[in-house]
Amino acid sequence: MSVAYARQEEWSIPQLYHLPAAKLDPFLNKLKENYTLIGPVVKGKEFVFAPLSDPGELSLHYQTTLLPPKKVLHLPFEVLFSFHEDQQIIETAQEQQQQIIFGIHPCDVHAIAILDKAYTAEYPDPYYIAKRRNTLLVALNCSEPGENCFCQSLGTGPELKDGYDLLLTDLGNGYLLEVGSPRGRELVQVMDLAPAPRVAMVEKQKVLDNARRKFQKKLNTQDLPGILEENFRQPIWEELMHECLACGSCTMVCPTCFCYNVVDKIDLNLKSGKRQREWDSCMLLEYAQVALGHNFRKDRDARVKQRIYHKLVYYEPQFGTLGCVGCGRCIHTCVKKIDITDVISRLRGE
Amino acid sequence: MSKPRVAVYKMSSCAGCQLEIINLEPILLDLLGAVDLSYFVMARRENEPGPYDIGLVEGAITCGEEIERLKKARQECHLLVALGSCACYGGLPSIKNWQPQRVVENRVYDNLAAIHSTTAYGIDYYVPVDAYLKGCPVSREELLDFIKSTLLGVRPYLRPHSVCVECKLHENVCLFVTEKAICLGPVTTAGCGALCPSRGKPCDGCRGPANDANAVSLARTMAAYGLHSQDIVRYFRKFAGMTSEFSKGAEAV
Numbered sequence: 001m002s003v004a005y006a007r008q009e010e011w012s013i014p015q016l017y018h019l020p021a022a023k024l025d026p027f028l029n030k031l032k033e034n035y036t037l038i039g040p041v042v043k044g045k046e047f048v049f050a051p052l053s054d055p056g057e058l059s060l061h062y063q064t065t066l067l068p069p070k071k072v073l074h075l076p077f078e079v080l081f082s083f084h085e086d087q088q089i090i091e092t093a094q095e096q097q098q099q100i101i102f103g104i105h106p107c108d109v110h111a112i113a114i115l116d117k118a119y120t121a122e123y124p125d126p127y128y129i130a131k132r133r134n135t136l137l138v139a140l141n142c143s144e145p146g147e148n149c150f151c152q153s154l155g156t157g158p159e160l161k162d163g164y165d166l167l168l169t170d171l172g173n174g175y176l177l178e179v180g181s182p183r184g185r186e187l188v189q190v191m192d193l194a195p196a197p198r199v200a201m202v203e204k205q206k207v208l209d210n211a212r213r214k215f216q217k218k219l220n221t222q223d224l225p226g227i228l229e230e231n232f233r234q235p236i237w238e239e240l241m242h243e244c245l246a247c248g249s250c251t252m253v254c255p256t257c258f259c260y261n262v263v264d265k266i267d268l269n270l271k272s273g274k275r276q277r278e279w280d281s282c283m284l285l286e287y288a289q290v291a292l293g294h295n296f297r298k299d300r301d302a303r304v305k306q307r308i309y310h311k312l313v314y315y316e317p318q319f320g321t322l323g324c325v326g327c328g329r330c331i332h333t334c335v336k337k338i339d340i341t342d343v344i345s346r347l348r349g350e
Numbered sequence: 351m352s353k354p355r356v357a358v359y360k361m362s363s364c365a366g367c368q369l370e371i372i373n374l375e376p377i378l379l380d381l382l383g384a385v386d387l388s389y390f391v392m393a394r395r396e397n398e399p400g401p402y403d404i405g406l407v408e409g410a411i412t413c414g415e416e417i418e419r420l421k422k423a424r425q426e427c428h429l430l431v432a433l434g435s436c437a438c439y440g441g442l443p444s445i446k447n448w449q450p451q452r453v454v455e456n457r458v459y460d461n462l463a464a465i466h467s468t469t470a471y472g473i474d475y476y477v478p479v480d481a482y483l484k485g486c487p488v489s490r491e492e493l494l495d496f497i498k499s500t501l502l503g504v505r506p507y508l509r510p511h512s513v514c515v516e517c518k519l520h521e522n523v524c525l526f527v528t529e530k531a532i533c534l535g536p537v538t539t540a541g542c543g544a545l546c547p548s549r550g551k552p553c554d555g556c557r558g559p560a561n562d563a564n565a566v567s568l569a570r571t572m573a574a575y576g577l578h579s580q581d582i583v584r585y586f587r588k589f590a591g592m593t594s595e596f597s598k599g600a601e602a603v
């Protein structure tokens with residue numbers, strides 16, 4: 001896959017720009033001429049990523065969103081192709097329009113890097129790849145972590161180091177804008193922006209240091225696989241079995257979950273139909289059921305463990321990184337307030 | 351090849367699920383191209399005798415006469431389907447089950463001489479059932495999916511998990527977590543497209559327990575949200591109080 005990012009030191013031309021607050025909307029309007037813009041917007045008391053019809057809808061002061069921006073690369077529901085009695089298969093045409101995810105936070109950028117590995121390496125997923133190729137990331141460093149965020153513990157935030165096309169940091173009077181890829185450089189060229197003064201990098205670190213002090217949750221990653229493997233049988237799992245509602249919300253909102261189910265929708269003529277996929281979740285009873293009805297994870301504690309072990313143990317050997325980026329969505333969304341950071345600190349006896 | 355013959359039976363119910371069949375109007379003619387609605391008293395003047403390939407039974411069973419009709423329906427149908435939550439679990443009529451029969455009857459009827467009602471049960475209390483189409487009313491889309499799959503001889507995809515899954519797929523603001531409202535979505539079977547939460551109304555549990563419903567745990571959270579135990583009982587007994595899962599929820603606090 002040809003989505004290349006480089007560390008900014010590798011660039012010789014100026015990579016730092018100043019984007020005054022007053023120029024944000026004109027910048028967005030310029031980008032909108034050639035790209036579909038997707039960014040955080042208000043939905044009730046929450047935020048969601050949505051296509052921006054007007055730059056004014058963008059809410060960069062969000063802390064988190066209901067679903068992660070993953071949803072524009074790996075759609076919650078997606079028709080893969082339609083099929084017909086005469087064996088004809090018609091693939092769904094992939095959107096050719098280039099899109100920008102604007103204001104994506106560092107944790108979610110890291111999550112997309114994990115999805116890139118999952119969907120492009122061993123079993124390339126043409127549906128994901130087609131969208132990913134046309135997607136640029138204009139990231140936003142976090143200055144106000146939310147109450148459930150713990151990216152700091154995982155090195156996935158609040159500061160983003162790579163994986164972006166452009167990176168914004170809110171310096172109060174405007175944004176520091178850093179270029180992270182050739183495609184990102186094309187984006188800044190639509191505006192006549194002044195290079196940022198050197199001191200902007202110092203200001204950026206101040207903003208981030210301030211953010212770093214605000215984290216309320218943490219997850220100690222030291223020897224996580226060891227800790228979890230030692231504690232596969234522990235009273236806490238039984239307790240969680242009684243608590244957890246097996247509702248599936250925690251995985252539905254997770255930016256690194258990649259599981260899906262495939263369902264055929266038959267037309268009423270019974271001669272044609274569509275093959276569709278939708279997000280699936282290992283928290284659901286039917287997930288590990290196989291032909292003839294056997295279920296490998298019938299008990300709820302086995303499913304609670306599957307989610308947590310997959311995120312904190314099983315991703316590492318496959319993808320070289322933990323499967324949790326500390327976005328905190330699973331904590332926020334859980335009606336029972338089951339908290340992955342709390343589970344780990346209890347296992348550590350803290 | 352003759353078209354599969356479908357029969358629709360009505361027991362104790364509001365006829366809302368049958369109405370959903372009629373509400374398929376925009377595609378009803380296409381549907382009639384695929385099946386014969388051979389017996390459907392609500393929609394046809396003349397009805398044809400059995401046997402039928404698919405029998406859709408609407409309503410709870412609440413008296414002896416219905417038990418007889420249900421048994422006959424079972425005999426004349428190859429597949430027997432519980433259509434809607436009344437037929438699945440007893441549904442709304444089952445809210446009477448927690449009071450003495452005579453007390454309930456007295457409240458509704460002036461003359462009790464001809465009334466011989468029994469505990470309201472879903473139809474599988476009396477006869478084997480091949481499929482359950484849940485909901486109050488039943489979901490048109492699921493009904494259609496069921497019919498199409500049956501005609502093709504494949505297993506229909508009826509979502510077994512919680513309403514939260516569909517709610518999340520539609521990215522609704524969670525009424526429970528964000529609005530601090532009581533929502534039965536986490537323990538209720540999906541398949542409705544998270545109809546109520548998508549319109550800002552908490553799930554009432556009309557589709558009955560999901561496949562791994564943990565109603566006890568949810569009941570504890572409802573209590574922690576300040577709900578009185580009597581109200582928790584009402585929540586769990588509204589549509590599917592006769593199921594073991596929801597009765598555990600009703601008795602949890």
Ligand code: SF4
Nearest residue numbers: 244245247248250334
């Ligand atoms: S969101 Fe909470 S209650 Fe629901 S499945 Fe996840 S851990 Fe269990």
Ligand code: SF4
Nearest residue numbers: 254324325327328330
């Ligand atoms: S496990 Fe939870 S905190 Fe970690 S990435 Fe997934 S949703 Fe975010």
Ligand code: SF4
Nearest residue numbers: 257258259282307310
């Ligand atoms: S197995 Fe579970 S935790 Fe892992 S990616 Fe799939 S849904 Fe997410």
Ligand code: SF4
Nearest residue numbers: 514517524525533535
């Ligand atoms: S609103 Fe109800 S159904 Fe939707 S996610 Fe929240 S608890 Fe589940």
